[in-house]
Amino acid sequence: LNKDIVIGMDIGGTVVRLGAFTCAGEPVEMREAPIEAARGPQFGLERIASLVQSVIEKLHISNFGTGTGVNIHSKDGGNLVGIGVGCTGPLDLIRGTINNPYTLPTWEDVPIVDFLVDRFGVPVSLENDADAAALGEYWQGAGRDVQRLCAVTVGTGIGTAYILHGKIVRGNGGWHPEGGHMIIDPSGPKCYCGGSGCWESLSSGSAIARVARELVQAQPDKAKTLLDLNAGDFSQITAKSVAQAARQGDSLASEVIDRAAEYFSLGIINIIMMLFPDVIVLSGGVMESFDLFKPTLEKAIRRHEVMLPANQVEILPASLGYHAGVYGAAFLMVNQ
Amino acid sequence: LNKDIVIGMDIGGTVVRLGAFTCAGEPVEMREAPIEAARGPQFGLERIASLVQSVIEKLHISNFGTGTGVNIHSKDGGNLVGIGVGCTGPLDLIRGTINNPYTLPTWEDVPIVDFLVDRFGVPVSLENDADAAALGEYWQGAGRDVQRLCAVTVGTGIGTAYILHGKIVRGNGGWHPEGGHMIIDPSGPKCYCGGSGCWESLSSGSAIARVARELVQAQPDKAKTLLDLNAGDFSQITAKSVAQAARQGDSLASEVIDRAAEYFSLGIINIIMMLFPDVIVLSGGVMESFDLFKPTLEKAIRRHEVMLPANQVEILPASLGYHAGVYGAAFLMVNQ
Numbered sequence: 296l297n298k299d300i301v302i303g304m305d306i307g308g309t310v311v312r313l314g315a316f317t318c319a320g321e322p323v324e325m326r327e328a329p330i331e332a333a334r335g336p337q338f339g340l341e342r343i344a345s346l347v348q349s350v351i352e353k354l355h356i357s358n359f360g361t362g363t364g365v366n367i368h369s370k371d372g373g374n375l376v377g378i379g380v381g382c383t384g385p386l387d388l389i390r391g392t393i394n395n396p397y398t399l400p401t402w403e404d405v406p407i408v409d410f411l412v413d414r415f416g417v418p419v420s421l422e423n424d425a426d427a428a429a430l431g432e433y434w435q436g437a438g439r440d441v442q443r444l445c446a447v448t449v450g451t452g453i454g455t456a457y458i459l460h461g462k463i464v465r466g467n468g469g470w471h472p473e474g475g476h477m478i479i480d481p482s483g484p485k486c487y488c489g490g491s492g493c494w495e496s497l498s499s500g501s502a503i504a505r506v507a508r509e510l511v512q513a514q515p516d517k518a519k520t521l522l523d524l525n526a527g528d529f530s531q532i533t534a535k536s537v538a539q540a541a542r543q544g545d546s547l548a549s550e551v552i553d554r555a556a557e558y559f560s561l562g563i564i565n566i567i568m569m570l571f572p573d574v575i576v577l578s579g580g581v582m583e584s585f586d587l588f589k590p591t592l593e594k595a596i597r598r599h600e601v602m603l604p605a606n607q608v609e610i611l612p613a614s615l616g617y618h619a620g621v622y623g624a625a626f627l628m629v630n631q
Numbered sequence: 632l633n634k635d636i637v638i639g640m641d642i643g644g645t646v647v648r649l650g651a652f653t654c655a656g657e658p659v660e661m662r663e664a665p666i667e668a669a670r671g672p673q674f675g676l677e678r679i680a681s682l683v684q685s686v687i688e689k690l691h692i693s694n695f696g697t698g699t700g701v702n703i704h705s706k707d708g709g710n711l712v713g714i715g716v717g718c719t720g721p722l723d724l725i726r727g728t729i730n731n732p733y734t735l736p737t738w739e740d741v742p743i744v745d746f747l748v749d750r751f752g753v754p755v756s757l758e759n760d761a762d763a764a765a766l767g768e769y770w771q772g773a774g775r776d777v778q779r780l781c782a783v784t785v786g787t788g789i790g791t792a793y794i795l796h797g798k799i800v801r802g803n804g805g806w807h808p809e810g811g812h813m814i815i816d817p818s819g820p821k822c823y824c825g826g827s828g829c830w831e832s833l834s835s836g837s838a839i840a841r842v843a844r845e846l847v848q849a850q851p852d853k854a855k856t857l858l859d860l861n862a863g864d865f866s867q868i869t870a871k872s873v874a875q876a877a878r879q880g881d882s883l884a885s886e887v888i889d890r891a892a893e894y895f896s897l898g899i900i901n902i903i904m905m906l907f908p909d910v911i912v913l914s915g916g917v918m919e920s921f922d923l924f925k926p927t928l929e930k931a932i933r934r935h936e937v938m939l940p941a942n943q944v945e946i947l948p949a950s951l952g953y954h955a956g957v958y959g960a961a962f963l964m965v966n967q
Contacts (some may be wrong), residue, residue: 340835389633434880443803455905460801466939467779473938477901481893489937490900559819565813569791569905571802601825602809603802 297609298372302347303431303625305424305618306330306382306407308398311339313346314621315354318376320435324350325618332399339402340410347415351375358417377418379627380409381427381620388469391421403404420627423471424620426463428613429456430630431623432576436615443572446613449559450579453495458568461630475499479561494565497558500534500581507537507551519544530535538584556588558594567596567605577614593609634692636709638683639767639961641954642666642718642743642761644734647675649682650957651690654712654965656771660686661954675738675937676746683714683751694753701916713754715963717763717956725806729755756892758962760956761808763798765792767958768912770965772951779908782949783810785895786915789831793906797966811835815897830901835869836917843873843887856881874894874920892924896931903941904934914949921948 298317306311307330310627315324330339350356355372387393391408412421423429429438429446438444444458453473457464466472475495476488483492483546484502496502511518511529521540525531540548566575577585596605615622634653641648643666651660662682666675686692691708721730729735747755758766765774765782774780780794791810793800802808811831812824819828819837832838847854847865857876861867873942876884902911915919932941951958 339788347774459795464795464906467909470907470939472905472907474905474939476935476938477813478897479814481815481897482818488936489934493904526637551922561814561817565901566905568829569810569902570800571806571808573803598825599812602812603806603822604804607803 298373299376300356301376301625302350302378303427303621303623303627303630304378305382305427305620305624306343306393306399307424307620308332308383311343311346312324312621313343313350314618314625315350315373316622316625320622320626320629322622324353325621326350330399332402336393336399336402336405339406341409344405344411344414347378347411349413362367362463367381371380375415375417376421377628378415379427380407380411380419380421381424381624382407382421384423384471385419386423388421388423389441391419393421418628420624422463422624422627424453425456426458426471426492427618427623427627428574428578428615429458429623430463430626431615431619431621432578432613433458433461433623434626434629435622436619437576437611437613438574441572441574443570444574444576445566445570446576446578447563447582448579449577449581451500453499453562453579457567458570461631474562474566477556477562477565479565483558492557494562496505498555498581500579503534503537503551503555503581504532504588505553506533507532507548507567510547514547516559518545518547534581535584538581538587541587547560551582552587553591556591557595559588560592563592564595564599564605565609567603567608571603572608573613574609575620576611576613578616578619582612634709635712636692637712637961637964638686638714639762639763639957639963640679640683641956641957641960642679642716642729642735643760643956644668644719647679647682648957649679649686650954650961651686651709652958652961656958656962656965660666660689661957664685666735667736672729672735672738672741673787675735675876676741676743678944679743680712680750683747685713687751692777708807711751711755713964714751715763716743716755717755717760717960718743718757718919720759720807722757722759724757727755729757754964755960756960757926758963759792760798761790761792762794762801762807763959763963764914764951765794765912765959766799766962766966767960768914768949769794769797769959770962771958772948773912773947774910777908777910778841778877779906780910780912781902781908782905782912782914783899783902783918784806784915785835785913785917787836789835789898789915791902794907797846810898810902812900813901815894815901819894830885830894830898833892834898834913834917839870839873839887839891839917840868842890843868843870843884844852846883847885850883852885854881857884865938870917871920874917874923877923888923888925894930895924899928899936899946900931900941903935904941908944910945910947912947912949914952914955918948923967927944 451474787810814830
């Protein structure tokens with residue numbers, strides 16, 4: 296293997312994933328390992344370094360360890376162009392540090408960029424994980440080469456990212472915008488974001504589970520399937536089991552999903568009105584049940600075709616799954 | 632005068648405004664005339680041409696009329712680099728035509744770009760008027776050189792524009808996004824956009840006037856000042872008179888403004904969450920009473936500082952007034 300290689304890495308709360316790619320986006324190696332964040336950043340950084348090292352050895356990359364930050368092209372092996380890192384934030388993108396004790400316990404002010412530059416002697420770039428995943432879908436996924444790509448992740452929370460002409464659209468001071476916290480219905484529940492009735496509070500996985508738990512407590516007889524799926528314990532209800540029960544005809548679960556789908560659709564309408572992108576790529580656990588949300592969304596879009604041809608916006612499931620962030624992090628080094 | 636000149640033009644429903652500028656943004660001539668759209672596009676185009684002609688003569692521009700589209704620098708006079716046109720849409724930006732019989736009666740498929748190129752022999756560029764006004768504020772107004780500038784116009788309706796690194800952020804197919812129609816409260820009034828409770832339906836000038844008329848009819852004794860300002864005729868109430876009455880202590884008018892300010896603030900919060908811009912520039916008739924909206928907005932921003940440092944977003948009144956569009960249209964020819 297005699298070519299330029301980029302490495303992408305996705306550091307999440309539980310797992311670190313790593314991939315080596317050609318600059319054309321062909322994956323050549325994939326690795327993953329538990330991050331075990333609570334064992335401390337030093338442990339975590341060494342684990343990350345050993346994953347990088349194993350890829351470097353496998354690919355006979357020979358510019359490893361020069362410590363100069365300069366790419367040395369080798370005659371026999373691959374040439375490592377650089378390492379892109381996507382990580383769950385908050386991050387300090389300017390200083391290249393991770394500062395996320397919330398989902399990476401004990402990881403405060405961790406200089407991931409300096410660490411990797413020192414260790415491997417190649418350029419290293421750090422990005423928010425949502426932006427990295429969106430870039431991945433732009434590079435090799437559902438939004439390939441799309442001029443205006445909005446990525447929406449609906450899982451425990453709701454995250455958004457916007458890729459314009461292949462570049463991440465950042466906010467003020469480099470901050471990553473938080474489209475999941477736009478207000479959709481001010482009579483909705485209070486959110487930790489400070490607002491009431493934000494998108495996340497109304498149609499994220501946590502919102503679906505919370506509403507289902509409340510309704511089941513009030514009317515357990517309407518949710519027999521849902522309760523059965525959760526061993527009769529309403530406190531165990533997850534968004535996934537609500538979707539499953541809705542598929543099996545549970546009327547309460549269907550009601551919860553329909554309501555979440557209404558709010559989900561309003562958020563998508565707002566993205567269409569604010570940005571009018573070419574493509575909206577959907578990812579995250581809740582979107583694995585996108586088929587249950589689709590009819591409501593399609594109705595909402597038809598309702599909103601007066602100002603803009605809203606049906607021109609393609610709404611697609613993400614295609615890279617858990618690897619979107621790894622692809623996008625690698626693309627950071629291709630698209631400099 | 633021996634320098635490069637750019638001409639900017641703003642074609643609105645009632646008036647066409649025109650300005651000549653140096654490429655550094657110094658205004659050298661301003662003109663305006665009624666557009667009298669209903670007399671037909673041929674009449675309107677000739678009126679526009681005569682405004683351009685009068686500026687060209689005044690500035691001794693000598694590359695006029697070459698018909699070649701090539702700039703010829705003259706020894707004695709100014710050199711016309713090009714003409715930028717901002718116009719109330721719908722427009723076809725690719726074909727360079729105006730197709731807006733709604734606010735320019737009879738103006739369907741009017742080839743403004745070809746007409747001006749043929750007549751004056753210089754490059755001509757066409758843009759949506761909201762985008763042009765936002766660009767003007769970026770070039771010489773309240774958002775000068777700001778990296779991420781969102782412009783919000785609150786008048787009869789609500790319009791939005793986003794200028795990223797000095798470039799207009801367009802939507803899918805070149806369409807101008809319609810942030811004024813994002814949903815803020817789904818229990819709100821039905822809008823012509825197809826949605827219910829969009830931003831425009833809740834805090835535009837028309838919304839303020841509509842709510843005030845409804846409330847005054849129900850409780851005329853609570854709105855003595857407001858009725859006096861409108862000669863006792865509630866059907867005459869405008870947003871402007873509501874603001875005026877609120878200033879004079881009319882309790883019903885204050886209630887209407889406070890409610891509109893709540894909704895206005897939610898729209899601004901949504902822009903902050905979706906884009907997190909450096910600056911939001913406010914314009915339009917309703918924003919002439921921005922002081923009445925400001926306390927509510929500041930409270931909303933303080934409430935939403937958990938996810939992002941929302942108070943870092945500067946919120947400023949536009950500084951170019953009715954001329955923002957003329958400036959921005961001219962800038963189209965500077966910033967190619």
